[in-house]
Amino acid sequence: MPAPRVLISDALSPAAVQIFKERGVEVDFQPDLGKDKDRLAAIIGQYDGLAIRSATKVTSKILERASALKVIGRAGIGVDNVDIPAATARGVIVMNTPFGNSITTAEHAIAMMFALAREIPAADASTQAGKWEKNRFMGVEITGKTLGIIGCGNIGAIVADRAQGLHMRVIAFDPFLSPERALDLGVEKVELDELLARADIITLHTPLTEKTRNILSAEALARTKKGVRIINCARGGLVDEVALRAALESGHVAGAAFDVFSTEPALENPLFGHPHVVCTPHLGAATTEAQENVALQIAEQMSDYLTKGAIQNAVNFPSITAEEAPRLKPFIALAEKLGSFAGQLTETGLKSVRVTYQGEVAGMKTKALTSAAVAGLLRPMLAEVNVVSAPSVAKERGIVVEEMTREQDGDYDSLVTVTVVTEKQERSVSGTVFADGKPRIVDIKGLKVDGEFAPSMIYVSNEDKPGFIGRFATTLGDAGVNIATFALGRDRPGGSAIALVEVDGEVPPGVLARIQTIPGVKQAKPLRF
Structure with missing residues (x-):
């Protein structure tokens, strides 16, 4: 059997080439090829693996030509330059190295904090221009200041540690940070409003998701x-740059230091040109050590997959063997969707998640299923989490993950239940896979229901009173929203009820607010799967 072949199409450390060779993988090192998509498309069909950084764009058109490709390895965390759905459809594993850049990015945030506090870039430019403006650059001390960290995961935790070494007070906002983990880190866990009110310096270390986009909006900055x-x-788009410029102009914000921008390459930006703004061109991961780390990691991961079939840090597939995949696949989809359901309804800090397996599913590789459930649970807030990295991400945040198996007890051959414990409540949701292979939700908070997962849904909890369904359907109809399926459940006549409704297309803004005004409605949330 011929040795697997890997193409390196971006500037990866030469040490990665050596790793591939040592593990019996042929390597074609063409570090400038990624910039030429036509040449890449012309030769990609010859390779089993493709190792990249950020310059190579792996589009669906490239993948159409990649007839032999089995794995794409991204040296770094961001995989937005890879068409993941297209890769998944072709059975191509996409791997990244989620933790290789952490120290370097955290150090860059600390460096930017010092540059801002002491106006180092402006003072340097002034001094080298032959001026001696000693009185112009009046800085502030870092010691004793309150640092507010938005997002206290792997990188945020390193920033917190370094900041404490600088004798700063550290407060953190992160819905996934447990009180126990906060205690271990020595940070004070607070809500976002309290962080905004108290912090002298705010640093962001969260992924860009729909929940975190413009988390520092004009209103938040005020x-x-x-x-x-x-x-x-962290990521461009976390801060409303136009609103920040206005806050800088008014003097409310004393300064800003940005390494990332809403549009990159950032050849122009609202922040550019302001005297109290420091900008760098996305250098967070740009150190020799970080690039060496991620290059070695991706070479090891890809080699292990191509020679042994082992899967690590895949963003589109769990770590399971080829023999287990067909039987597990529908249950992986079920577990991830149950987790996503719970995650989309969770609004307060997570403490623990318990996944219970009953019946036949209890004899399967439940570790992969639990990883899928935790990935679904965390993804609404942490877009980059995947079925492989989910357990370590949960551990970082102090979220306890429990797994239980039981004998069959009830109407279903297999039943998976995801129970989420937050600081305010406990919520369970159960599902199964029928003979058609489609995941179904059969129980929400103890209320029996029978519904399929769909791309766009509305979840409503309400009092079981006559007239609710008519008012609800009328509200959607008046907004031009078409109902596809309607699943109902209740505990007893006149008691608590739920509705799980599949709709065509997005739910227009304002519709949920109108649903909330229907008498008896307790909660209405949009869901996407």
């Missing part, structure tokens, strides 16, 4: 302490 300084070395 609630910050006067004289606050803001650092973003």
Whole structure:
């Protein structure tokens, strides 16, 4: 059997080439090829693996030509330059190295904080221009200041540790940070409003999701302490840059240091040109050590997959063997959707998640299923989490993950239940896979229901009173929303009830607010699967 072949189409450390060779993989090192998509498309069909950084764009058209491709390895965390659905459809594993850049990115945030506090870039430019403006650059001390960290995962936790070494007070907002983990890190866990009100310096370390986009909006910036300084070395789009420029102009925000921008490459930006803004061109992961780390990691992961079939840090497939895949696949989809259901309804800090398996599913590889459930649970807030990284991400945040198996007890051959415990409540949701292979939801908070998962849904909990269904359907009809399926459940006549409704297309803004005004409605949430 011929040795597997890997193409490296971006500037990866030469040490990666050596790793591939040592593990019996042929390597074609063409570091400039990724910039030429036509040449890449012309030769990609010859390779089993493709190792990239950010320059290579792996589009569906490239993948159409990649007849032999089995794995794409991204040296780094962001895989937005890979068409993951197209890769998944072709059975191509997409791997990344989620933790290789953490220290470097955290150090860059600290460096930006110092540059901002002491106006180092402007003072340097002034001094080298032959001026001696000693009185112009009046900085502030870091010691004793309150640092507010938005997102206290792997990178945020390193920033917290370094900040404590600088004798700063550290407060953190992260819905997935448990009180126990906060205690271990030595940070004070707070809600976002309290962080905005108290922090002298705010640094962001969260992925960009629909929940975190513009988390520092004009309204949020208005609630910050006067004289606050803001650092973003995470993702462009977390801060409303136009609103931040206005807050800088008014003097409410004293300064900002950005390494990432809403549009990149950032050849122009609302923040550019302001005297109290420091900008760098997405250098968070740009150190020799970080690039070496991620290059070695991706070479090891890809080699292990191509020579042994082992899967690590895949963003589109769990770590399971080829023999187990067909039987597990529908249950992986079920577990992920049950987790996603719970995650989309969770609004307060997560403490623990318990996944219970009953019947035949209890004899399967439940570790992969639990990973899928936790990935679904965390993804509404942490877009980059996947079925492989989910357990370690949960552990970082101090979320306890429990797994239980039981004998069959009830109407279903197999039953999976995801129970989420937050700081305020406990919520369970159960599902099964029928003979057609489609995951179904059969129980929500103890109320029996029978519904399929669909791309766009509305979940409503309400009092079981006459007239609700008519008012609900009328509200959707008046908004031009078409109902596809309607699943109902209740505990007893006149008691608590739920509706799980599949609709065609997006739910227009304002519709949920109108549903909330229907008498007896307790909660109405949009769901996407």
